[in-house]
Amino acid sequence: MLTTRFSLTPLAMAVALVTSSFTGAVIAQEADTGNAEIFSPSALEEVVVVGRLQSVAASLVDERLELPYSADFLGFEAISRAGDSDVGSALRRVTGVTLIDNKFIYIRGLGERYSNVTVNGAAVPSPDLARSVIPLDLFPASIVESLKVQKSWGPDLPANFGGGAIDIRTRNVPSGPVAAISIGTGFNSESDDGLSYPDSGSSALPGALRSAISRYQGDLSQTNIYDVENDSGNAVTREQAEGIQRDLILSLNRNVAISQGSLDRDRDIKVDLGNAWDVADELVLGASISGAYDEDYRNKNQTKRSIGSPETNFAEVERTVHEERTTLAFVLGAEYAQDHSVQLSHYNIQNDSDEARITTSFSNDNPVVDNSPDRNYATRMEERELVLSQIKGSHRLGNFAPLTALEMLSLDWFYSDAEATTDIPNATSFIGSLDRNTAEPTPYISKSSSSGQFEFLSLKDSVESWGGKFSLPVDLSGRELNLSGGWWNSDKTREYYGYTANVGTLSTVGTPASVFSDGSIANPANSFDISMGSGFGNESYVAAQKIGAVFGEVDFRVSEEWRLTAGARWEEYQQAVLPVNLLDFTGVFNQQLINALKDPKQTFAVQNDDIYSSIALTYSGVDLLAANEFQLRFSVSETVVRPDLRELADVAYIDPELSVRVFGNPRLKSTEVRNYDLRSEFYYDGGDNFTVSLFYKDLQLPIEQVEGAGSDDDTVLRYINGDSGEVYGIEFEGLKTLPAGLFMSGNVTLSDSEITITTNNEVTNTDRRLTGHSKYVVNASLGYDSPNEQHSASLLYNVSGERIFFAGTSGNDDAFEQPFGSLDLIYNYYPTEHISVKVKLGNLLNAKREFEQKNSSGQNVVILEQEVGTSFGLDLSWKY
Known part of the structure; x- marks a missing residue:
């Protein structure tokens, strides 16, 4: 987790923005000019999979027929039979679906931003650094009961809909x-x-470096370290300032020999x-x-x-x-x-x-x-x-x-x-x-x-x-x-x-x-x-x-x-x-x-x-x-x-x-x-x-x-x-x-x-x-x-x-x-x-x-x- 100081509380500000009237006056009021710390930071059914694929498909036909909108379904038996280990791999079997980077689904040629993913109907967060849509390789096939891919929109779905909506339905309790x-x-x-390379365990931002960023306000040059220390009453020489800098470099995990x-x-x-x-x-x-x-x-x-x-x-x-x-x-x-x-x-x-x-x-x-x-x-x-x-x-x-x-x-x-x-x-x-x-x-x-x-x-x-x-x-x-x-x-x-x-x-x-x-x-x-x-x-x-x-x-x-x-x-x-x-x-x-x-x-x-x-x-x-x-x-x-x-x-x-x-x-x-x-x-x-x-x-x-x-x-x-x-x-x-x-x-x-x-x-x-x-x-x-x-x-x-x-x-x-x-x-x-x-x-x-x-x-x-x-x-x- 990362810890830092700066002169605004951005998360509080963002939350205030989306709950306010979005006027400049409200935004100005929510700004905090003081320093603030930010701490960044089922079981299988009793089924032996020996039935033919057509019997697996038949188990979801009723739901497909009842739904007034076009949708495709994939049951866990079909997923198991195909040997797919995660939801992303399984969905590439669905009509009109393309799997990109083993994580993201393109439906009917539209990119992942045009697809909406829910789990049992609920919105879910994403751990992906490059996108806020959830990567589908994260969900193992072992927790899935069925997958629903709805391609024509109905009002019970989120309005954010382009190519299709994917609902991951997890396993229910066994009978x-x-x-x-x-x-x-x-x-x-x-x-x-x-x-x-060597596995040295966790090597998060070192405490010494984190403290130095705050003390020297982001400027870790030898000149600035020398000035800050002497201005604070700590008489140091240029060589000592250089030593402080070398210690900061030594605090980094450099055990990365490939x-x-x-x-x-x-x-x-x-x-x-x-x-x-x-x-x-x-x-x-x-x-x-x-x-x-x-x-x-x-x-x-x-x-x-x-x-x-x-x-x-x-x-x-x-x-x-x-x-x-x-x-x-x-x-x-x-x-x-x-x-x-x-x-x-x-x-x-x-x-x-x-x-x-x-x-x-x-x-x-x-x-x-x-x-x-x-x-x-x-x-x-x-x-x-x-x-x-x-x-x-x-x-x-x-x-x-x-x-x-x-x-x-x-x-x-x-x-x-x-x-x-x-x-x-x-x-x-x-x-x-x-x-x-x-x-x-x-x-x-x-x-x-x-x-x-x-x-x-x-x-x-x-x-x-x-x-x-x-x-x-x-x-x-x-x-x-x-x-x-x-x-x-x-x-x-x-x-x-x-x-x-x-x-x-x-x-x-x-x-x-x-x-x-x-x-x-x-x-x-x-x-x-x-x-x-x-x-x-x-x-x-x-x-x-x-x-x-x-x-x-x-x-x-x-x-x-x-x-x-x-x-x-x-x-x-x-x-x-x-x-x-x-x-x-x-x-x-x-x-x-x-x-x-x-x-x-x-x-x-x-x-x-x-x-x-x-x-x-x-x-x-x-x-x-x-x-x-x-x-x-x-x-x-x-x-x-x-x-x-x-x-x-x-x-x-x-x-x-x-x-x-x-x-x-x-x-x-x-x-x-x-x-x-x-x-x-x-x-x-x-x-x-x-x-x-x-x-x-x-x-x-x-x-x-x-x-x-x-x-x-x-x-x-x-x-x-x-x-x-x-x-x-x-x-x-x-x-x-x-x-x-x-x-x-x-x-x-x-x-x-x-x-x-x-x-x-x-x-x-x-x-x-x-x-x-x-x-x-x-x-x-x-x-x-x-x-x-x-x-x-x-x-x-x-x-x-x-x-x-x-x-x-x-x-x-x-x-x-x-x-x-x-x-x-x-x-x-x-x-x-x-x-x-x-x-x-x-x-x-x-x-x-x-x-x-x-x-x-x-x-x-x-x-x-x-x-x-x-x-x-x-x-x-x-x-x-």
Whole structure:
């Protein structure tokens, strides 16, 4: 956790902003000019998975048919069969869904900011440093009951809706005794040997350095230390001031010597226990506890090339990431007379990532012919944690109803309290070179004021969410009318604090381990210096967000075939995002911020409310295309997509997945979306089904990620609003039973998009596809179940067309991520009713991630490629 002092309390100010009338007078009143401290900071059902995939799909057909809006569902049996370990991996099987960075979901070609994610209907915080949308790899598949992806909007969903809404529905209490244990191992073809560095435990911002930042007001130069100490009555010499500075450098954890060696195999273990008890007449109690742990090592080596001169400006990146994931889940529930149920759930999910990286590069200033490449070293520990507590209830009046007409009145409600934190206790980077012209290559550390950088980051994202929905079916002369309505609220605060300590030196021969060793730093003959700041502007910000909504809906069965659904949602949205300068001890930055907030045109805080509506028409019948049942549904809705908190923050940050720098834009505006959806569904005997969907989305002021100004060999990204955009396409999905225990399932999405940008003269293509959009997405699987139910297998293929990674500027074309075709094979063997063995082969085609961009000369350049490798996994499970 980070502790600092500065002359404003930004979190309190942000909260005040979103709860006030947003007038300059109120803002001025909330400013605190005094110093203030800121402390930054279920069980498995008793099921043996041997049934065919069509039976799994059939278990969710009823809900899909009942819902008046287009939605796709994925049950835990299908997730288990596909061998997906987390929610992100599972969702890439859903029609029109693309998984990006193994974390974020693009639905119908729209980026993650256009998708809304809830857990059991509640808003949840995000531990991701680069986005405030939650990374879906954080949720293990072991806690999931089902996944719901709604693609046409209804008023019971948050109005922040573009591509779709994802609801992660966690496991309920078991209906009987459950005991299960699973252990597994595995490896990756590209991850036999890799990089590592000493594990020295926590190395957060040292207390000595934290105190020095306050005492010397952010200026750690020898001259300032000398002046401050002498002005305070502590007579020190220049040499003593230098000694104080060296002690500050010694307080940093420099035990980051990167070495090459063999990597451990993957390993995982899962345990589930639970039971249900009849404690009284019609009263049942249930409880479960589950835990999971897994870890793996992956080489994510990259090759980077400059768009301007790829033959002379390029870099080879050796990169190894070690991940550890731990999950603990506890569920307690009670049910009375099947009319009333209450469930309390608690989840603690931790995901730690440790990365070591060595980058070897050439540039125009350091050409290949000199044979002395630049050589940079970096380490990064990222600790993510999500603590989520929820209580939910479902009630039907039944016999307690005062009137017969109210017997079917039902109420569902929830309350959720969650906190996500991310700490980077010490991310280091060192710049240097490697002279290959000697008998033994000689490493150097560059002579610079920032030869070594030590970065300390802390994020705390807290969300309190609550809501409820009532529903009352009414019989109107044999025609069913369902009246429903409810409320939904979310209060969110986010604190993001970062310090960067720069250590400069003139003593350069050697690696970081030798140049920055204790002996080298303590030696007065060697020159060292320390300063604070990243050089890229503000690193910190605070934010607060409040959403309050009420909604209502009328669902009327006009006839046996026709159904009309209409509803509206009133939603009030308040948000403030304030940059923070942790090194401002003069008050100048804070006073400038206060003055800016008084401006009527200020963009730091917004408050608005609006009404969003939808209408859906459904036709149900039989015998069309020989189907036992078919549905045709059409819906129209108006929604909004608001900028991500991080996109609005006037700060610079590093996207950790691809190591590119990103700048926020406080002038971003919300995107207004009009959604049209037409879907036809056909259901046959044995679970066979077929669906065709058409969709169209009209966007005003869509948010785009574009290339920003940076050095020739450093990609920099930023965000802007386009003028208008549209997305349209067609989706096919289905499942077909074949002879000999075989069956096929899959989906295909064909779509296109267009965005117009006329207000930004730097963008090369003012008319093009939307950033992140793929023209096609294909998911296909071939499955087999043996007649004796002892063997099952699935061959799974997933691919999406090229998508724009970022929009090109200054004559350079847009950068495209190339298609990544993933072919996986999963085999399950059930020797007994209780024991199963699973074998999974991932990325059999050994595909790589590749990004291409055409430069102003028309040359197509692979600006980035990253290894993925083929993975092998083996799991042994026992279930009671």
